Amino acid sequence: MMKILMIIGICIYLQACTTVGSVDRPLNYSYASPELNKHSILNDTNEALLDEKINNLLYQQVRLPKKIRIAILRLSTENSWRFYSNDFTELNDSISENLITKLRSSERVYDASFLPSMLVPEKRTLSVIREAAARFQADALLVYRNSCSSYQKYRFISRDETKSYCSVEAIVLDVRKGIVAKSIVTMQEFMAKSTNKDLNFSETVKKAELEAMAKALGEIANEVVTYLNNSEKL
Secondary structure, rough: OHHHHHHHHHHHOOEEEEEEEOOOOOOOOOOOOOOOOHHHHHOOOOHOOOOOOHHHEEEEEEEEOOOOEEEEEEEEOOHHHHOOHHHHHHHHHHHHHHHHHHHHHHOEEEEEEEEOOOHHOOOOOHHHHHHHHOOOOEEEEEEEOOOOOOOOOOOOOOOOEEEEEEEEEEEEEEEOOEEEEEEEEOOOOOOOOOOOOOOOOHHHHHHHHHHHHHHHHHHHHHHHHHHHHOOOOO
C-alpha cells in the first residue's frame, strides 16, 4: 500500500505540458497563383469573387519586415481575481511583462506591446482588429485566448494541494495582408500547495492557474520568436 501511495505521489508532481505550432511553408513552395476559370462557376458572380479571394489568400507569401512591432491582443475576458489582492495584481502584471520581454528578445522585434483597448471595440472581427493594429502601426498582431481549470483528484492524499492546467490558443497575424502567419496551441500544468498566506483554498487554486498560464504564454512567446528568427524578411 505504501508503494502505491508513493507512486501516486510522484505522478502528481510530474508536470505535463504540450505545445504544438503550425508548420511553416517550405521555401520551395510555389506562389504562382493559377488563373481562375470563371466560366466554370456557372456565371455565379458572387461565388466567382469568393473563389478568387480564397485563391489569392492561399497563394499569398508572408514576409514581415526586418524590424517589426508586435501588437498583443487578449480575447478572453479579464478575471475579477486580478483585483482581489495585491498578490494577484503582481502575478498578472508579471505574466504580461514576461510575455513582452520574451517577444522583445528577438532581434527582429523592436517593440512588443498590448494593443490599446481604446482602439478595439467590443465586436472584435478580423477586419476590426486588423485595422486597430494598423492604426497602432503594428506589423504583426499576436492574438490569444486562454482557458484555465483546476482539479483535486488526489486530495485524499493531501487536502491542501491542487493541480491546475491552462491552455492558450494563439495566432500571429500579418497585419498588411490579413494572413495568419503562425498558429500555436499549448497546455501547461502546475501544482500548488496552500500556505499560511492564502486566505482560503480557492486562492490557492487561482494562484496555480495563474502560474500555469504564465508557463503557457512563455511557450507561446518562444514559438513566436523561433518563427521570426527563421522566417523570410521583406
